[in-house]
Amino acid sequence: xxxxxxxxxxxxxxxxxxxxxxxxxxxxxxxxxxxxxxxxxxxxxxxxxxxxxxxxxxxxxxxxxxxxxxxxxxxxxxxxxxxxxxxxxxxxxxxxxxxxxxxxxxxxxxxx
Amino acid sequence: xxxxxxxxxxxxxxxxxxxxxxxxxxxxxxxxxxxxxxxxxxxxxxxxxxxxxxxxxxxxxxxxxxxxxxxxxxxxxxxxxxxxxxxxxxxxxxxxxxxxxxxxxxxxxxxxxx
Numbered sequence: 001x002x003x004x005x006x007x008x009x010x011x012x013x014x015x016x017x018x019x020x021x022x023x024x025x026x027x028x029x030x031x032x033x034x035x036x037x038x039x040x041x042x043x044x045x046x047x048x049x050x051x052x053x054x055x056x057x058x059x060x061x062x063x064x065x066x067x068x069x070x071x072x073x074x075x076x077x078x079x080x081x082x083x084x085x086x087x088x089x090x091x092x093x094x095x096x097x098x099x100x101x102x103x104x105x106x107x108x109x110x111x112x
Numbered sequence: 113x114x115x116x117x118x119x120x121x122x123x124x125x126x127x128x129x130x131x132x133x134x135x136x137x138x139x140x141x142x143x144x145x146x147x148x149x150x151x152x153x154x155x156x157x158x159x160x161x162x163x164x165x166x167x168x169x170x171x172x173x174x175x176x177x178x179x180x181x182x183x184x185x186x187x188x189x190x191x192x193x194x195x196x197x198x199x200x201x202x203x204x205x206x207x208x209x210x211x212x213x214x215x216x217x218x219x220x221x222x223x224x225x226x
Contacts, residue, residue: 041219042217042219059215106154
């Protein structure tokens with residue numbers, strides 16, 4: 001069965017600090033995605049990648065960087081965390097652009 | 113915005129009742145996905161309907177798509193307590209930079225009481 005894992009599952013960060021969220025998939029999928037979910041809203045796409053060592057901007061990339069060092073791993077980096085980045089972050093993977101996306105369990109980030 | 117102006121909705125029903133959730137979208141799409149999100153977990157695809165299908169069924173789930181009004185619905189027949197979750201619709205972009213991207217609606221919180 002498809003498996004996407006995220007670490008950490010929750011994190012408290014200070015404003016201005018650096019935060020790295022990690023995602024690992026064992027699906028052998030080429031595509032990986034980072035979304036954020038704010039309370040009472042759907043998911044919004046931050047960054048995605050369709051091949052290792054390459055990332056693309058999604059709909060809300062400002063304030064975030066992404067890194068895809070291998071097919072299995074995809075990281076989301078907040079260089080200078082801000083209060084507005086408090087949210088739940090989901091990673092997903094898919095076999096190709098139109099295929100079903102499989103989501104990880106999410107990381108709850110609180111920036112104080 | 114991809115979506116209509118509706119905010120996150122909440123529905124509360126009794127076990128055994130039927131329920132329908134609606135969503136509308138602004139941008140042309142050829143497929144609507146319906147996802148279910150359980151508390152503390154990521155969304156999971158439960159049914160999708162393409163533009164050449166007016167209705168799609170899967171077990172107790174029924175999805176409809178009206179491309180002329182750019183709206184879709186998800187119905188659950190004889191809801192059970194384990195159907196309690198947040199349900200999202202999502203469209204799939206098919207032009208330019210949006211090709212393949214999923215855009216999610218705000219969702220509907222469904223609570224099914226015993």
